[in-house]
Amino acid sequence: MIKHYAALIKREFWEHRSMWVTPAAIASIVVLGTLTTLMFAGDFAKELDLAIFGAQNIAGDMERKAMLTGFFVMSSPLFLLALMILIVFYTLDSLYAERKDKSILFWRSLPVTDAETVISKLLTALILVPTITLAAVFATHVINLIVTSIWVSMKGGDASVLIWGSVSLLDNWFAAIIVMYSACIWMSPFIGWFLFVSGYTKRAPLLMAFLPLILIPMVEGIFLRSAHFAEAVWGRLAQIPLFSGIDIEAIFDDDRPHLNEEMISLLSTIDLGKFVTSIDTWIGIVVCGLLTTAAIYVRRYRDDS
């Protein structure tokens, strides 16, 4: 069973090279950005480099940790955005391309059910794509730390203390793992919808997927003067119930920031219990399940010939 699904998911990985090319490209850009910044940072911001990488004058341990965490977090939205775009294009292509190039007849000549095929594509979007993106995030962090360590050493600082001793690598990584997978689960109704459109539409899957999401709220607004659909669909993008409130004032309530471990910890901003117990999370999973079932049904019953 697991071997079977592993083969199906591996097949997706072979077909969709963008799954690893895109995160690798972003990782390269981020590392290049770090290199460029470090090379030209000298005159540009003495205070900055001192504060982050080795100042004895102003920055204490906590400040240095905070700066390094910020340094990590900076690239995360880029990876998260890339992940979402990758998933949109992957899912919309996943059941459409095989019909377009007629390879569906070959795939269906093998002993694999339509349900197994569609579920393998869902698992690819929910597990494989974020896992590859996470690997790119981790690699970026490690390379950035090495590059920065070399830079700090060249400036005469002790990288083992100033960088490796200050960085909360595991905290950052666990937070990234939780955020990436939770975001995918939170967005799973969209994934189900894209799979369904991909299996159903005869042309232009991108247009066919987004047109209803734009037109239905317009029609609802005009005729019913309400915005329930827009709130349920588009509102979902901004409302993941995963983060506990970050108290900005507590950090800056005095002239000088006084930080503690908890404030710096990214994990402490995450409330997984809130996510798991949120009714909206479960509604999303159910909607995803229904739309995936519809996608299986469409693949099984549609006859393009």
Added chain:
Amino acid sequence: MTSLVNARNVSKHFGSVRAVDNVSFEIEKGRILGLIGPNGAGKTTLLKAVLGLTDCDGDLSVLGFDPFRQRKQLMQNICFIADVAVLPRWIKVSQLLDYVAAIHPNFSRPRAEELLKQTKVLPGAKVRELSKGMVTQLHLSIIMAIDAKLLVLDEPTLGLDILFRKEFYANLLNDYFDEDRTILITTHQVEEIENLLTDIMFINDGKILLDASMDSLSDRYVELMATGEGAQKGRGLGPIAESEMFGKSVMLFEGVSREHLEGLGEIRIPSVADLFVAKIKEARK
């Protein structure tokens, strides 16, 4: 029971169009059946029903399975080539072998590799880099490495040149077929396969016009080439088709014994193509 495919009153409708219309037939183990019909006759729909790719009315059992509802079990014992173009173009040959090996319990990877060594297909090549003939060789190598009870070929050599077509069927017969295997073929190039068929089925407008073994054809059908009086007498015996060739009348008889035709002209066994044309014309009358 040796019948692999058992169809009783099978129909498939697309709206008001009857693609397959109340068809009944059996395919015995160890046979090579040619399913012949003009475009739009219902061949592909019938094959799709046999392969579980489409639902149909009536009773259809393939290897004892309901093909549409038990497609996965069925596909472990059936192979099919629907058209030469269906292999995904992005995949590498080695990936294709990896995938089929992981998915198919009856696939022998060493056997496929051995077959591929006899061709110019390299393991590192992508399907899109291969010529049409090489793609067919690749597909056939995979299919022949699967220990299947029934092989279904739907226009397998479409668009290939004569050398590849000959090689395709030679490989199929020499390296694949034995008494435990059964093959179902549809093709337009009926002349090329008639020598390898053991059975033949004609289909037109969703109905079966002829379902017979090749051996029985020579007993049932006779062709007479005659002129003048011989042709006149022949016409009196009720040929199912008549055409002119080199100034002679060519008549095709069904169920008329050779003795009746002796002396009227040249007697011979009709080709499958001639028989097919005659049957279609007869059905359209």
